[in-house]
Amino acid sequence: MVLLLLWLAPGCASPAPQPAPEPRLVFEVEVDCERARDQVWLLADTEDDEVMRVAMGAVHRRLDAMGLGPEVEREPGTRRVRVSLPRLTALDQERLQSVLRSFGVCELFFIADEATARARGIDLAAERERLRDWRAAHPGQPLELFNYIQPSAGGPARGLAWYTAVFALGGDADVGWPVLLPERPADHIGASSFARVWVAEDDSGKPALGYELSPDRAADLERVTAGRVGQRMAVMMLFRLVAAPQVRARMRQRGLLEGQFTREEAASCARAIQQVRSPLTVVSVR
Numbered sequence: 001m002v003l004l005l006l007w008l009a010p011g012c013a014s015p016a017p018q019p020a021p022e023p024r025l026v027f028e029v030e031v032d033c034e035r036a037r038d039q040v041w042l043l044a045d046t047e048d049d050e051v052m053r054v055a056m057g058a059v060h061r062r063l064d065a066m067g068l069g070p071e072v073e074r075e076p077g078t079r080r081v082r083v084s085l086p087r088l089t090a091l092d093q094e095r096l097q098s099v100l101r102s103f104g105v106c107e108l109f110f111i112a113d114e115a116t117a118r119a120r121g122i123d124l125a126a127e128r129e130r131l132r133d134w135r136a137a138h139p140g141q142p143l144e145l146f147n148y149i150q151p152s153a154g155g156p157a158r159g160l161a162w163y164t165a166v167f168a169l170g171g172d173a174d175v176g177w178p179v180l181l182p183e184r185p186a187d188h189i190g191a192s193s194f195a196r197v198w199v200a201e202d203d204s205g206k207p208a209l210g211y212e213l214s215p216d217r218a219a220d221l222e223r224v225t226a227g228r229v230g231q232r233m234a235v236m237m238l239f240r241l242v243a244a245p246q247v248r249a250r251m252r253q254r255g256l257l258e259g260q261f262t263r264e265e266a267a268s269c270a271r272a273i274q275q276v277r278s279p280l281t282v283v284s285v286r
Contacts, residue, residue: 035278040279048079102192162179243259
């Protein structure tokens with residue numbers, strides 16, 4: 001009886017069962033360090049550990065911009081990374097694999113200005129100052145390395161990244177160009193979204209990229225660009241800004257990507273997009 005009373009005494013009740021943790025979706029990603037060094041200019045001549053660090057930071061920033069709360073961990077002693085996310089729909093899983101396959105190849109973003117940044121809760125003037133401070137403290141370092149610092153540690157705001165342009169766009173080229181990252185998987189258009197790309201000419205006879213999007217991505221491109229008419233698109237190749245054409249109208253399944261291309265650059269871009277040889281390969285999803 002004494003034992004029974006002690007068991008039932010206040011404060012001695014058994015703890016309430018804890019809810020089971022939410023199931024997570026795990027992408028296992030192989031990082032091809034040799035390909036990264038070959039394709040991504042800022043990784044040339046770097047050690048594997050640095051390539052892995054940058055790759056993990058890039059993946060985290062891209063998926064964090066989509067509000068997915070990613071957990072990115074390296075598998076010890078390997079070149080593999082585990083990317084843990086909340087459970088997603090089958091379509092969003094497919095879109096995320098497309099994001100990873102396009103890494104380091106070609107991606108279409110948008111240049112941030114004061115209004116578009118403010119709409120995302122970003123103070124662009126303050127972000128420019130933060131980048132200037134970092135560059136002053138890290139002279140000679142590629143500004144793209146700034147992107148892989150967490151906002152809490154002094155890096156860019158969530159959803160924003162800075163890139164070097166390979167052409168004269170005007171403005172403060174010493175600071176870099178602010179780019180808004182996609183807010184959800186369906187907003188991302190990259191190399192793996194294209195069915196075909198070729199060298200073409202714009203209305204003035206200058207080199208451009210002709211493209212045909214995969215049928216299942218055409219509606220996404222139309223939707224994304226319909227809300228960006230009048231803004232500059234950021235055409236990213238190998239983690240550099242290679243063109244910034246103005247969006248004159250919503251983009252359809254077939255069309256032109258115009259920019260400051262030479263014919264050789266346009267041909268190189270077309271080959272890279274067609275080959276889709278990303279340094280990242282998804283080896284399993286569970």
